[in-house]
Amino acid sequence: MKPPRLSLSPGLTVVLGISINPLALARLLQLCSPTLPVGAYAYSQGMEQAVATGLVTDRVSAEDWLHGVLTHGLAQLDLPVLCQLYAAWQQQDIAQVERLNADLFANRETKELRLEDRQMGIALARLLVQLGLDEAAAWCQRENTTYATLFSLAAVRWQIERPAMLLGFAWSWLENLVSVAVKLVPLGQTDGQRILTHVSASIPALCTAAMDLAPEDCAGSLPGMAILSCLHETEYTRIFRS
Numbered sequence: 001m002k003p004p005r006l007s008l009s010p011g012l013t014v015v016l017g018i019s020i021n022p023l024a025l026a027r028l029l030q031l032c033s034p035t036l037p038v039g040a041y042a043y044s045q046g047m048e049q050a051v052a053t054g055l056v057t058d059r060v061s062a063e064d065w066l067h068g069v070l071t072h073g074l075a076q077l078d079l080p081v082l083c084q085l086y087a088a089w090q091q092q093d094i095a096q097v098e099r100l101n102a103d104l105f106a107n108r109e110t111k112e113l114r115l116e117d118r119q120m121g122i123a124l125a126r127l128l129v130q131l132g133l134d135e136a137a138a139w140c141q142r143e144n145t146t147y148a149t150l151f152s153l154a155a156v157r158w159q160i161e162r163p164a165m166l167l168g169f170a171w172s173w174l175e176n177l178v179s180v181a182v183k184l185v186p187l188g189q190t191d192g193q194r195i196l197t198h199v200s201a202s203i204p205a206l207c208t209a210a211m212d213l214a215p216e217d218c219a220g221s222l223p224g225m226a227i228l229s230c231l232h233e234t235e236y237t238r239i240f241r242s
Helices: 022-032 047-052 059-090 094-106 111-130 134-139 147-157 162-184 189-200 203-212 223-232
Strands: 007-009 012-015 018-020
Touching (some): 022 147, 022 162, 047 059, 047 162, 059 147, 059 162, 059 189, 059 203, 094 147, 111 134, 111 147, 111 223, 147 162, 162 189, 162 203
Antiparallel strands (some): 007 012, 012 018
């Protein structure tokens, strides 16, 4: 099967069926870049403990782990809430932004997962202020700032379409955790790319489903990851902060 062709016009790029302004596409790539200074590389979201306890030992088990977290966690909670945050920022409904942000933060099941979300969210807020988005300043010192809240703010203000935002958010999450697996298991770079190829194949459908999920149906709980995250807090030696 041939890959989809890109149809180019002076002010519009069509990427996998998503219409996006070329500058907005550049901003999306900027948000999703591993060089974005938010500290994502410092977190493994429980994978370090999964490796330490022998649950993740090779490419296949790492792939299964990531696919499970993506399908039952990110796709059921973060992605649909990201959609709702996007709509709230568009409508300038700050009360709704506040509520969604608080709900998302409350769903972080351990202390280190809450710290991860807050620290990345505040780092992105500070960066956005430096890049001219003054609205982000209010989120630089909060106790419950979430990364998705600031990611969605940037997407709206930089005119990144909602489907593209979701794809970028999910991809950057996956890419970061694949790099974690490569370091921890350890895996070769080729195995890392194989995981990216296989797991990312489900991202478009999960993003589409997230856009259709009713607010009352947004819920993601990963008990196994939560237990490993709690154990990770007291692990004697560790590389990552979660």
